[in-house]
Amino acid sequence: MFSKACEYGIRATTYIAMQSLKNRRVSLKEIAEEIDSPAAFTAKILQILSKNNIVDSIKGAYGGFEITSTQIHTLKLSEIVNAIDGDTIYAGCGLGLKECNADKPCPVHDKFVDIRNDLKQMLENTNLYEMTTGLEVGLTYLKR
Amino acid sequence: MFSKACEYGIRATTYIAMQSLKNRRVSLKEIAEEIDSPAAFTAKILQILSKNNIVDSIKGAYGGFEITSTQIHTLKLSEIVNAIDGDTIYAGCGLGLKECNADKPCPVHDKFVDIRNDLKQMLENTNLYEMTTGLEVGLTYLKR
DNA sequence: CTTAATTCGGACAAATTTGTCCTATTAATT
DNA sequence: AATTAATAGGACAAATTTGTCCGAATTAAG
Numbered sequence: 001m002f003s004k005a006c007e008y009g010i011r012a013t014t015y016i017a018m019q020s021l022k023n024r025r026v027s028l029k030e031i032a033e034e035i036d037s038p039a040a041f042t043a044k045i046l047q048i049l050s051k052n053n054i055v056d057s058i059k060g061a062y063g064g065f066e067i068t069s070t071q072i073h074t075l076k077l078s079e080i081v082n083a084i085d086g087d088t089i090y091a092g093c094g095l096g097l098k099e100c101n102a103d104k105p106c107p108v109h110d111k112f113v114d115i116r117n118d119l120k121q122m123l124e125n126t127n128l129y130e131m132t133t134g135l136e137v138g139l140t141y142l143k144r
Numbered sequence: 145m146f147s148k149a150c151e152y153g154i155r156a157t158t159y160i161a162m163q164s165l166k167n168r169r170v171s172l173k174e175i176a177e178e179i180d181s182p183a184a185f186t187a188k189i190l191q192i193l194s195k196n197n198i199v200d201s202i203k204g205a206y207g208g209f210e211i212t213s214t215q216i217h218t219l220k221l222s223e224i225v226n227a228i229d230g231d232t233i234y235a236g237c238g239l240g241l242k243e244c245n246a247d248k249p250c251p252v253h254d255k256f257v258d259i260r261n262d263l264k265q266m267l268e269n270t271n272l273y274e275m276t277t278g279l280e281v282g283l284t285y286l287k288r
Numbered sequence: 289c290t291t292a293a294t295t296c297g298g299a300c301a302a303a304t305t306t307g308t309c310c311t312a313t314t315a316a317t318t
Numbered sequence: 319a320a321t322t323a324a325t326a327g328g329a330c331a332a333a334t335t336t337g338t339c340c341g342a343a344t345t346a347a348g
Binding site: 058062 | 305306307308309313314315316317
Binding site for chain 1: 145146148151152154155158221233236238239240241242243244248249250251252253255258259262263266270274275276278279283284285286287288
């Protein structure tokens with residue numbers, strides 16, 4: 001569904017958000033350990049997220065990554081996905097046609113529209129804060 | 145959502161089905177032209193589909209691909225997808241965790257379960273015949 | 289029997305995604 | 319100012335997916 005990069009990106013962002021809520025800035029090393037992802041690859045993804053103003057990065061000693069409280073409450077899952085994978089998951093044709101729309105649809109166009117709209121709604125209705133709530137109390141997990 | 149191989153596979157199967165309904169056996173060359181896909185790559189995918197008894201292949205001169213009328217009416221889209229991409233689209237965790245279930249869920253597990261169930265239902269409730277009906281009359285398309 | 293048309297299957301090639309490594313840059317501490 | 323801990327970014331490497339090529343096998347027709 002999502003690329004590996006996107007999966008790591010969502011998990012990393014969620015972990016950073018959880019720690020930011022406790023006013024803890026976290027390092028790449030810690031993030032990679034806590035979400036069980038390859039560190040150098042995760043660094044690349046965090047660069048993308050940083051450039052898209054999804055996470056804040058602070059260079060130098062005692063630097064790391066953090067997310068403002070405002071962002072945690074307003075950022076939607078869709079924005080993270082979009083920054084990394086783009087909008088193919090919403091926009092693209094299920095059968096890979098370049099031009100597929102209500103006017104010239106592929107044989108499963110209508111059925112895919114429904115599914116993708118549901119997915120889109122879900123991603124747009126899910127915010128970061130919501131994703132952190134279960135983590136702290138051990139109801140949800142970011143690795144294994 | 146699906147791999148390129150799967151997209152070509154679905155389009156190829158749908159085209160073969162439409163022609164089989166008119167008792168026309170079709171060659172790889174024709175299929176690739178009509179669904180606008182790379183021929184040699186499509187051949188590999190048709191081999192997979194043939195081994196999974198989704199299409200029938202006939203070797204030699206005047207050979208080609210066809211699908212029995214019974215199969216056209218009973219084959220579900222899910223079976224085509226499963227033969228090529230496996231069940232990751234149903235089974236896998238949205239965030240890439242190996243163990244993600246109701247007991248130890250990722251932060252978006254419940255929301256993904258709903259989406260994936262809808263997708264699964266859709267793929268299982270769509271049969272090949274249904275996918276061919278619009279094609280013949282120019283209501284739906286398999287290329288561009 | 290020969291020829292032509294076709295799928296099958298293996299090896300290879302290109303493109304993309306995933307992942308690593310190293311140096312440069314930045315900033316806090318001493 | 320020097321040291322140290324961290325991110326940034328470029329180059330490279332590995333793995334996977336996508337795509338190509340060619341000879342072998344098969345089968346119908348002449």
